Amino acid sequence: MCTGKCSRFIAVALYPLAALSIICNIVLFFPGGEVKYAEQGHITEEVKYLGGIIGGGVLVLLPALYIHLTGSQGCCGNRCGMFLSILFAAIGVVGALYSFIVAVLALQNGPLCKYILWTTPFKNSDKSYLSDSSMWGQCFEPKDMVQFHIGLFGTLLATSCLQLVLCAAQMINGLFGCLCGTCTEKGPL
Template sequence: MTCTENWSSCNGFLLLVLALLAIAFNLTPLVADYVEDGRPFYSPISCYEWWLPGLVGGGLLVLPAVSMTLAARKKGSCNSRGGMLSSSLLCVISIIGSAYCTLISIYAISKGPLICEKGSNTLEHCDYTLGNLSNIESLTFDLGWFLNETCLPTPPADANSTVFAREKLPDFVLDFEINERSQKIIHLTAFVGLAIVGLLEAIVAISQIVAGLFGFLCGTSKKNRRNTDGNQNYGYESQ
């Protein structure tokens, strides 16, 4: 194997690990929602978890580059100039996915969990649109929602207090409750992890673009079987 193929092998393995981590981080709040309520789409910790930054951006959009990168370093049909170039092109899609993963995660971190931002965990309060993503310059990274003891307003002392309490904490169908502090920890852990994973995926994808271009320009070592005067000869030649 040439240094380009070893380089690609390392990049492919790192991208695979990062993609699996992105999927795991994204599933964390989704699984917590389901365990708490016994049904999906009921009381999200954050609306941004349903934008699937880790499942789609850091996961599915990265896997094609992973498969081609790992295939391009093997002694097979993909181990060629064309395979190396294809791995570089697919890494462009990975960079787009990782950028989406990082951007959504940054927004989620700045906003905090839904219970801190809106005082409720109901889907009716998920009013986020793609237009919000264009206002990145207005984001502030004040983590007061995490550092403060509570981010919920004091419930009123009149008859409406019962309604407020019901909106604040939905009825649980399972004997499992995630309190406000736990929601904060899950939210911060999931989206900080996704932001870091997205940045690392972009760096590794850029590295593979460089490795793929070198492999395309310089060629790779591919094991070929040739017959010469009735004898089988095995050797490596540039493809």
């Protein structure tokens, strides 16, 4: 496969992943589908880090656009373009890592919910709330907050893993394109 075609494939795969990351992070601001929790400041701390918007979103979307342009029409533009795609893919790796770390921290600490007061009841507990669903009843408000939290941050975690793999693959692809040159279609002699 030509390095340009591979670049285009990677970029096209990164677009929906970046959009999904942004959407998940935005939805996390509205637990239970209500605005009142955001207005009152009752949002899980890791949501405010914007891992899905900045990391998995913007810092992956910008490299995806450049990588797509590099691989336009099935062939890479030139060796310099492929070298720059390595640098842009590295930015994507940084963004995906940021999103990954924020999602891991959020899943480890648990959601902010109303237990007796507004707190993160699972943050320093001996047992993991992820493996013991009987603990989920400690969150009274918002309704189904634990499932909401796990579902969206789990999606961000999976999305950032895929973004990491794709951006790392583009770094390798860009290296091949930079060292081996562009692919050219051979016409009849």
